[in-house]
Amino acid sequence: MSLHLLIKSLLRRKVVTVLLLVQLAMTLALLVNSLLLAMQTRDKLNEPTGLNLPQTLQVQLKPTTPDLRAYPLLGDLLERQMAAVRALPGVQAVAYANQGPVRQGGNNGNLYDADDEERTNIPTIPQYMVSPDFFAALGVSVVDGQLPVTPIAVDIDTPSPLVLTRSLAEKLFPGRSAIGLKTNRAPVAAVVEDFFGQSSATNPVYNSIQVSPLLGVDWGYALLINTSEGSTEQIRQQLPEVLRQVDANIEVFYVRTLEEQHQQLYRNEFGLATLLGILSGLMLLVAMVSSYSNAHFHALKQQQEIGIKRALGASKQLILLELLSENWLTTAVGASLGVLCALALNKVLASVISLEALNWWLPLLCSAVLLVCVTVATWYPARIATKVSPATATKTL
Structure with a gap:
């Protein structure tokens, strides 16, 4: 199926396609920045301090x-x-x-x-x-x-x-x-x-x-x-x-090991990384459900067209590839928009906490993860669509 026909097919359901693109873009933006923050926090917690953190105690106190x-x-x-x-x-x-x-x-x-x-x-x-x-x-x-x-x-x-x-x-x-x-x-x-x-x-x-x-x-x-x-x-x-x-006549504020102090130092980053990670997981799940629903509804509406193609000699593998290609194209466009959203979110977060700039490979990795998830979500409805009988579809003409 040509790119022109794929785009034409998507434009026939503009509202659904636009909403799915927005959802995919937001999912990628959250996924990229949560992964970046998690990696940065992990690196900070694992960086050498030159100190024996577990066996050194710090008491913070003040005379009253x-x-x-x-x-x-x-x-x-x-x-x-x-x-x-x-x-x-x-x-x-x-x-x-x-x-x-x-x-x-x-x-x-x-x-x-x-x-x-x-x-x-x-x-x-x-x-x-x-x-x-x-x-x-x-x-x-x-x-x-x-x-x-x-x-x-x-x-x-x-x-x-x-x-x-x-x-x-x-x-x-x-x-x-x-x-x-x-x-x-x-x-x-x-x-x-x-x-x-x-x-x-x-x-x-x-x-x-x-x-x-x-x-x-x-x-x-x-x-x-x-x-x-x-x-x-x-x-x-x-x-x-x-x-x-x-x-x-003293007030003891706290007694901590330096290891606890080190973890306390990055508690905000760790907490935010956890929150963004949970939101990213939920957004990814919602994107998979939306992709599944979109593919299933589209396959039902296209039964007659699929039946005609099957009657004209199109193989099940070709039908499956066409249906998956639409979702791949949608994911690619959504991921491209998501990179722009990720850059904007990165700048917003960097103004609040210490956050590194995005590198080139992280959006690519998250786009690949998004593509795999969408493919898994749309595989079953696409597979069901290939089982449409040419004879049954022809009777509806």
Whole structure:
């Protein structure tokens, strides 16, 4: 059957054809973007973080009295809390930090080589103020230099030297060692392995750390605890009570493993991917039902014409191919419109969440899936139509 005749056949039922095309286009748009979001979320959850996620606990807490939220009482509170946590069986290291890793947003600022600001200025670099055991608590190893140890006294005029992650050091000081070189904040004392900081940062593994006392924690602070294998859950259950025994004037917001924090970070993307996936599955099912109904109704109306063709010598295979070809053409046109809808939906979603642009192969894959589903849905009514008897059809003339 020629393309001209196929188009002519479809135009005889314009309203049904247009509605089916719209349905196929919307189905493809949802299917493409839900699959893209699911793949992106999976990749983010599986990307290396440089951290021992299951065995590292993060406690987010805040003193409830103003005096405890500022130095020097804050420093005394932190030391007592860390000593109490350190005494728990299974705790390998504990440290405080103004903010934890694996999060969306936080305390950050720009950083650049003091001798080359114009070329090296990098915005949105997470800034951590931590205790010396911060690196042991996260299990981050030293690449170059020596980790600084901060004295008890606080000297505002002499800031603590910086510790940079490897990727950040290479970006600021390409081709040379960063140790001893000056930045706009402080000289570099050490370089450590990359670890995941903030998803909203310029680069998630760009992190700058200063081993320094916390001067104030109006927004709270974090305790990071490295636990031995098998003891994480037991320690998690004990932590709130242990911390309240040290000082009751604190509010414990949550106690999570960094693995849970990592999953929490992408909960919106995961939830939206699940929702779009369910909608895509339902739309695909509805498209199959619509294709089946359309093919079945069309085959019933075409019985006389099919009978005449059979009487003139047309084989069952040819009749079957003609009926399937109409549905294939409809699916091809609907899929083409669906690609445009998918691009538009992708832009809308990208304005709300972090979503990559569509690549060329994903619409092709989803179009192939749509074509297979429509073929399966229309196979049975097309097969029934081939069983029309030439003699029976001729009697209706």
